[in-house]
Amino acid sequence: MAYTYDDQNIFAKILRKEIPNDTVLETEHSLAFRDIRPQAPLHVLVIPKGPYVTFDHFAQEASEAEIVDYVRAVGEVCRREGVAEDGWRLISNAGRDGVQEVPHLHVHVLAGRGLGRMLERG
Ligand code: 5GP
Numbered sequence: 001m002a003y004t005y006d007d008q009n010i011f012a013k014i015l016r017k018e019i020p021n022d023t024v025l026e027t028e029h030s031l032a033f034r035d036i037r038p039q040a041p042l043h044v045l046v047i048p049k050g051p052y053v054t055f056d057h058f059a060q061e062a063s064e065a066e067i068v069d070y071v072r073a074v075g076e077v078c079r080r081e082g083v084a085e086d087g088w089r090l091i092s093n094a095g096r097d098g099v100q101e102v103p104h105l106h107v108h109v110l111a112g113r114g115l116g117r118m119l120e121r122g
Helices: 010-015 055-061 064-080
Strands: 023-026 030-034 042-048 088-091 107-111
Touching: 010 030, 010 042, 023 064, 030 064, 042 064, 055 064, 064 107
Parallel strands: none
Antiparallel strands: 023 030, 030 042, 042 107, 088 107
């Protein structure tokens, strides 16, 4: 699968600082910020700064430095936000069936209440 990155997507605009965001953590290769429509008491999005559409795209084309930075940034968000102990959920939607709204790789870090079962039908 070949990926084409659309640099007009909303997270590209956030990275270029054309749109404000509520930053939780910024590292050399990653940015974490609060979701504008939170679905849990803690709802943070973690994105790589590079132009990757999905997790698969990132896994194929990102450098090891970017991948290490990104994975560590997710863990750091959980520790900083104090949810590592009580628990949290990591979701990354990709493509049509994954119902991905923004075509720039992001993981959702959700926490702060019992999150129920992983998937609802429908
Ligand atoms: P997806 O469905 O692509 O996995 O999730 C995209 C997420 O981006 C949604 O949870 C949505 O609320 C969030 N989002 C969309 N636009 C903005 C924005 O301008 N700022 C922030 N902080 N989050 C956004």
